[in-house]
Amino acid sequence: MLSRRRDSRRDFEATALPHLDALYGAAYRLARNPRDAEDLVQEALLRAYRFWDTFEKDSNCRAWLLRILTNTFINEYQRRRRQREVLDAATAEQTATDGVLVHEGAQAQRSPEGVLLERAVSDDVQRALDALPADFRTAVVLCDVEGLAYKEIAEVMDCPVGTVMSRLFRGRRLLQQSLAQFAVEQGYVKAPAAAPAASPPDDAGGEPAAAPIDLGAYRSRRPRS
Amino acid sequence: MKHLCDSIETLAMTLHDGELAGDELRDLELHLTECASCRDHVEREAVAMASLRRRLAPPPTPDLLRARITRALDDEDRAARRPLASWLLPGTAAAAAVAALAVFVVVLRAPPPTSSVEDVVAKITTRSRPLEVEGAATSQWVQRNYDPSVALPTFGAARVDRWGARLTDVLDRDALQLYYRVTTPEGMTRDVQVMIFDAHGIELRGRRAGIDGRVLLVGTYRGRSVVTYRDGRDRAYVFTSTQLAPDELTALVGTSSLLLQVRDDERFP
Ligand SMILES: [Zn+2]
Numbered sequence: 001m002l003s004r005r006r007d008s009r010r011d012f013e014a015t016a017l018p019h020l021d022a023l024y025g026a027a028y029r030l031a032r033n034p035r036d037a038e039d040l041v042q043e044a045l046l047r048a049y050r051f052w053d054t055f056e057k058d059s060n061c062r063a064w065l066l067r068i069l070t071n072t073f074i075n076e077y078q079r080r081r082r083q084r085e086v087l088d089a090a091t092a093e094q095t096a097t098d099g100v101l102v103h104e105g106a107q108a109q110r111s112p113e114g115v116l117l118e119r120a121v122s123d124d125v126q127r128a129l130d131a132l133p134a135d136f137r138t139a140v141v142l143c144d145v146e147g148l149a150y151k152e153i154a155e156v157m158d159c160p161v162g163t164v165m166s167r168l169f170r171g172r173r174l175l176q177q178s179l180a181q182f183a184v185e186q187g188y189v190k191a192p193a194a195a196p197a198a199s200p201p202d203d204a205g206g207e208p209a210a211a212p213i214d215l216g217a218y219r220s221r222r223p224r225s
Numbered sequence: 226m227k228h229l230c231d232s233i234e235t236l237a238m239t240l241h242d243g244e245l246a247g248d249e250l251r252d253l254e255l256h257l258t259e260c261a262s263c264r265d266h267v268e269r270e271a272v273a274m275a276s277l278r279r280r281l282a283p284p285p286t287p288d289l290l291r292a293r294i295t296r297a298l299d300d301e302d303r304a305a306r307r308p309l310a311s312w313l314l315p316g317t318a319a320a321a322a323v324a325a326l327a328v329f330v331v332v333l334r335a336p337p338p339t340s341s342v343e344d345v346v347a348k349i350t351t352r353s354r355p356l357e358v359e360g361a362a363t364s365q366w367v368q369r370n371y372d373p374s375v376a377l378p379t380f381g382a383a384r385v386d387r388w389g390a391r392l393t394d395v396l397d398r399d400a401l402q403l404y405y406r407v408t409t410p411e412g413m414t415r416d417v418q419v420m421i422f423d424a425h426g427i428e429l430r431g432r433r434a435g436i437d438g439r440v441l442l443v444g445t446y447r448g449r450s451v452v453t454y455r456d457g458r459d460r461a462y463v464f465t466s467t468q469l470a471p472d473e474l475t476a477l478v479g480t481s482s483l484l485l486q487v488r489d490d491e492r493f494p
Contacts, residue, residue: 172277
């Protein structure tokens with residue numbers, strides 16, 4: 001009885017579940033705390049299981065699963081951000097009045113238990129990641145946590161390789177800036193800190209004008225030998 | 226080598242990500258022996274990237290997560306089964322119906338399948354011709370074009386729509402292929418096909434399941450669930466589905482008019 005479903009379950013467990021560590025690693029760095037990370041992994045794997053029939057058996061299962069995971073994350077992230085935007089305006093005012101550090105203000109919006117969990121287990125790098133736009137964060141996690149190649153990241157994120165590279169470049173720069181700033185705030189480093197791999201002054205906001213990340217442009221300029 | 230200096234941010238990142246093509250790598254390495262500014266940049270970047278990756282390394286997966294995923298998959302399997310059990314079976318109390326089914330479905334024995342059923346399934350899987358009739362007109366069309374004595378199966382439970390038919394042949398006999406679409410209360414659809422043909426002299430085998438005194442032959446062939454009913458006139462009704470499991474298809478056929486009808490030989494003693 002139900003052997004078709006049982007076969008499918010066995011197949012799923014043998015093929016998809018070995019990637020659990022990879023999924024958890026990515027989820028841990030995408031989500032805000034370990035509890036959300038576990039929820040994200042579970043949600044992504046359940047979706048993958050429901051659509052297991054559509055997985056092409058010879059293709060890259062880890063990339064397929066990560067694609068589901070990041071899509072789940074981005075959808076959830078966008079839903080939460082819409083909810084948070086309302087809170088943000090109020091908190092920004094409060095922060096200015098109290099002179100509370102900006103990143104502390106960001107934490108204060110979360111649920112009390114969330115804050116407790118995060119205080120206990122989170123680190124600066126997680127706070128810095130939280131401040132990144134979802135696309136940047138995803139690109140950095142796929143590359144620097146998962147070790148995916150640019151081409152694989154492009155497949156997972158469904159965008160051109162050039163976009164992957166610029167998200168990676170800017171995401172890493174923003175992370176490094178945040179981390180340097182936290183180090184100053186916590187007194188590990190005297191301000192003004194020389195940020196590691198000092199970034200061009202204008203790349204925190206818009207496009208980094210001094211050094212656009214464009215391998216295509218380099219390749220087109222490069223003299224053919 | 227100014228084009229290299231201009232692109233050093235890009236090149237340094239691509240280098241550290243291991244994505245530079247072979248000749249690009251050689252060009253850059255050569256340039257770094259000549260250009261102190263780029264060399265400094267690449268070295269600073271190497272340190273920064275290594276530091277970032279170290280800090281980004283996640284902790285190990287919690288031991289309990291694997292067990293939690295297994296439980297979630299179990300729940301998913303159960304949820305996928307539950308609606309079928311309740312909507313396929315007659316009666317309103319699903320639990321009582323399941324119990325009732327358990328009483329009258331008896332697996333008698335499980336011989337290996339023979340080629341004739343596989344022939345039928347092979348025929349079903351080749352979509353040679355389009356449907357010849359669809360929707361409400363199907364019944365009348367069958368009476369006119371196939372055999373007026375054929376009673377098209379209807380189902381006592383669940384929402385089942387007959388949505389098409391075509392004439393075909395199987396084992397060198399004329400056959401009628403019917404398509405049904407079953408709709409669950411959640412609005413999910415499950416497709417079921419029935420191949421009807423004269424089975425005089427043809428042996429059809431499967432695992433035997435007795436429902437209410439009638440025998441169904443149950444099996445899976447080529448990834449399809451197959452349930453065969455042979456009526457008192459030796460006409461075979463081979464139900465197949467890729468979307469219903471064998472026991473689900475058996476339960477569905479169990480509610481069909483075929484099994485509820487008084488047999489011809491009983492009607493005319
Ligand atoms: Zn240079």
